[in-house]
Amino acid sequence: MSGSIIRDKPTLLGAERQNSVTNNNSPLKLFTHAKTTITEIFKNIALYVNDSNKFLDDVKKSDKNLITPEKYVEIQELKEKVNRILTIISRDHMKVVFFGRTSNGKSTTMNAMLRERILPVGMGHTTNCFLQIEGTDKAEPYVLTPGSDEPKSISSLGTVGNALSREKLDSDSLVKILWPKEKCRLIRDDVILVDSPGIDVSANLDQWIENHCLDADVFVLVISAEATITVSEKKFLHNVAQRLSNPNIFILMNRWDATANEPEMVESVRQQHLDRGLEFLCDELHLCDRKEASEHRMFFISAREALLKRNKDPTSSPRTGFAEGHEERLIEFNNFEHEFEKCISKTAVQTKFEQHTNRGKGITTTLRETTANIANRSQTLKQESVQKLTQMDEKHNLLERELRSMTESAKDKIRHISEDVYKRVAQTLNDEIRRLYTLIEEFDRPFSSDSEQIPLYKRDLHRWVEERLGTNLQTRLHAALHSSLDSVHREIKERVKSVLENKERINNVDSIVPRSDFAVSYRLDCSNLCSDFREDIQFKFSLGFTSLWQRFVQNQKESITSSKLNHEISTPSASSLISSTNDLLTTANNISALTTKSGMIALGGCALVWRSVGWKVLGVVAGIYGTLYLYERVMWTKKAQERAFKRQYADYASSKMKLIVDMTSGNASAQVQQELSMYFAQTIRYVDMEKDDLTDSMKQIKIEIDQLLKYIDKGKKLKKQGDQIENELSEFSNQYLSSESTTATNE
Known part of the structure; x- marks a missing residue:
């Protein structure tokens, strides 16, 4: 669309038609130039419409409500x-x-204008279908029938276009007659003439107009002077006027030569026809004023006489039989042709293109306004989207900060609760270990010293101790533990809800309920822990040498252990292994020396006592010693054995359980930490979802902003394209449709 497509208008000569075929300055040439120009403009409009439709398709798919x-x-x-x-x-x-x-x-009138008998004529209904005569550069005329591109001889016209023929076509059919331009001065300037069937033989007038008349520049109504304008003729012209704005209509009162038989009635009949024609053209159709219509749109002619006068072939028709006044009628026919050519040269462009030019302006204006509105609306939406994107970015950053803050805060609280649980469990478990003997005493099951029953007794005792310890720990710790957990749960939930905006997610966070069945598992596993326990329930006299010796050795061990601990506290850790080894060697030497000395002392003591007190005292002492032995031996019952077993088990289990206090406390702390971490993960994921939604929304808004920028840019380009087309249409109007242009044509 670069540059102007408006061509220079041809120089217009006078109203008299030039007879030279090579005359390129004929007024009728104006139409050709105007047609070429407006066609190029409308091609540009078609491109503009296509571009706009593609743009609107894209806009409609965006679902932005930019267009209704x-x-x-x-x-x-x-x-x-x-x-x-x-x-x-x-x-x-x-x-x-x-x-x-x-x-x-009608056909006779056209033959007269063409100055040759081309169309079939005769009495009655002759023309059966539409016959279109147009010029051709070929030397010989030919005929084109509907549905065929094969040229036919002009002689076939009497068959295909004649209503009297048996092979007649439908009344709505169009037969084209291509007549050499060299033979006719009228059609050489690209004027085509269309003959129609009688409008009184078909009711399908609207279809006729739709198919053959919408592109007509001039309509010529041929009326028999022996009759008058009929309702069917008026209806046809009304339909034409409804579809075409201000059609150019000529009314020919044909067969005016018939008035030669009634000369006294000529003027009265003429005035009657004139009045009715003017009433129809001016008052009903409002096409022109009465002066214009009477002088330039209604003519009283004899087409038969004009054809006889103009026919070039002397053998085709006789030149006799002219009625009185035929010279005036021939002049009237020439006047009709003269006015016809003036009209078609003056108004054909306007009749043809003025309405389309206005439509083109309307189409262009509609597109320009629509695309401009879309561009303006897109600009507004873009600004709103940019503002919304800024707000979302700020909210996204806030969520990032809140998420980090919540995570750190939750970690601190979970660590604090875990440490508190560790201390509580350790303290409570140590308390339970200290009262383990009392707990074991509560174990009530028949005891048997039988070697086969002892393992069963141990198994049940393991299970009972483990269950009771676990139950005691749960009882003492559960309330405080759940109170701490509930506090952390509430704090996490409220913190998460404070940063959420989506009501559904807030409700989802509210619906997260901590596990009601959560309880710390205190797995002590006494079976494995005390699997190495070996009971000693054989009878041992408390004053026996073995028992005394064991007590002595135990005291020695305790003394050594105490010394070792004191030494480790005061001695660097690097020499602790050497000190422990020396202590063991010293203890072994002491025990060996003590054993030797004790034996010697015992023997010496016995000899001394024997000499001092005699055998009686020794006997009494021996009796008391034996009595004590018998007493202890009699009291060594199953109950005593059970008490000894439980005491030994309590001592062994206590020592073992002290070793797992840290492990059990750490395990409980880990369980609490896992529970709180799971709850935090369940709630915090909604913050992540909110953040992800914001991220997705921001990406979508960025895409929308880019899309809106494209709409703005495309809308501006289409507006510029529309401005250029509108300028071309305005230039076309100034050159071809303005009053100055019409004046130049008349000159």
């Missing part, structure tokens, strides 16, 4: 509208349609 469905449909229909206009203006000729009732002389 009604407006979208309206714009989509413009494409068909422009194509229809292009179809109408794409022809190369000006078009004149002759119509009227049957036998009114």
Whole structure:
């Protein structure tokens, strides 16, 4: 669309038609130049419509409500509208349609204008279908029938176009007659003439107009002077006027030669026809004023006489039989042709293109306004989207900070609760270990010293101790533990809810309920822990040498252990292993020396006592010693054995359980930490979802902003394209449709 497509208008000569075939300055040439120009403009409009439709398709898919469905449909229909206009203006000729009732002389009038008997004529209904005569550069004429591109001889016209023929076509059919331009001065300037069947033989007038008359520039109504304008003829012209704005209509009162038989009635009949014609053209159709109509739109002629006078072939028709006044009627016919050519040269362009030019301006304006509105709306939406994106970015950053803060805070609280649980469990477990003997005493099961029953007794005792310890720990710790957990749960939930905006997610966070069945598992596993326990329930006399020796050795061990601990505290850790080894060697030497010395002392003591007190005292002492032995031996019952077993088990289990206090406390702390971490993960994921939604929304808004920028840019380009087309249409109007242009044509 670069540069102007408006061509220089041809120089217009006077109203008299030039006879030279090579005359390129004929007024009728104006139409050709105007047609070429407006066609190029409407091609640009078609491109503009296509570009706009593609743009609107993209806009509609975006679902931004930038265009209403009604407006979208309206714009989509413009494409068909422009194509229809292009179809109408794409022809190369000006078009004149002759119509009227049957036998009114339409074909004869056209033959007279063509100065040769081309169309079939005769009495009654002769023309059966539409016959279109247009020029051809070929030397010989030919005929084209509907549905065939094969040229036929001109002689076939009497068959295909004649209503009297048995092979006649439908009344709505169009037969084209291509007549050499060299033979006719009228059609050489690209004027086509269309003969129509009588409008009184078919009710399908609307279809006729739709198919053959919408692109007509001039309509010639041929009426028999022996009759008058009929309702069917008026209806046809009303339909034409409804479809075409201000059609150019000529009314020919044919067969005026019949008035030669009644000379006294000529003026009265003429005035009657004139009044009725003027009433119809001026008062009903409002096409022109009465002076214009009476002087330039209504003529009283005899087409038969004109054809006889002009026919070039002397053998085709006789030149006799002219009625009185035929010279005046021939002059009237010449006046009709003169006015016809003036009219078609002056108004054909306006009749053909003015309405389409206005439509083109309307189409362009509609597209410009629509695309401009979309661009403006897109600009507003873009600003709103940018502002919204800024707000979302700030909120996203806030969520990031809140998420980090909540995570750190939750970690601190979980660590604090875990440490507190560790201390509580350790303290409570140590308390339970200190009262383990009392706990074991509560174990009530028949005891048997039988070697087969002892393992069963141990198994049950393991299970009972483990269950009771676990139950005691749960009882003492559960309430405080759950109170601490509930406090952390509430704090985490409220903190998460404070940063959420989505009500559904807030409700989802509220619906997260901590596990009601959560309880710390204190797995002590006494079976494995005390699997190495070996009971000693054989009878041992408390004053026996073995028992005394064991007590002595135990005291020694305790003394050594105490010394070792004191030494480790005061001695660097690097020499602790050497000190322990020396202590063991010293203890072994002491025990060996003590054993030797004790034996010697015992023997010496016995000898000394024997000498001092005699055998009686020794006997008494021996009796007391034996009595004590018998007493202890008698009291060594199953109960005593059970007490000894439980005491030994309690001592062994206590020592073992002290070793797992840290492990059990750490395990409980880990369970609490896992529970709180799971709850935190369940709630915090909704913050992540909120953040992810924000991220996705921001990405979508960025895409939308880019899309809106494209709409703004495309809208500006389309507006510029529309401005250029509107300038071309305005230039076309100034050159071809303005009053100055019409004046130049008349000159």
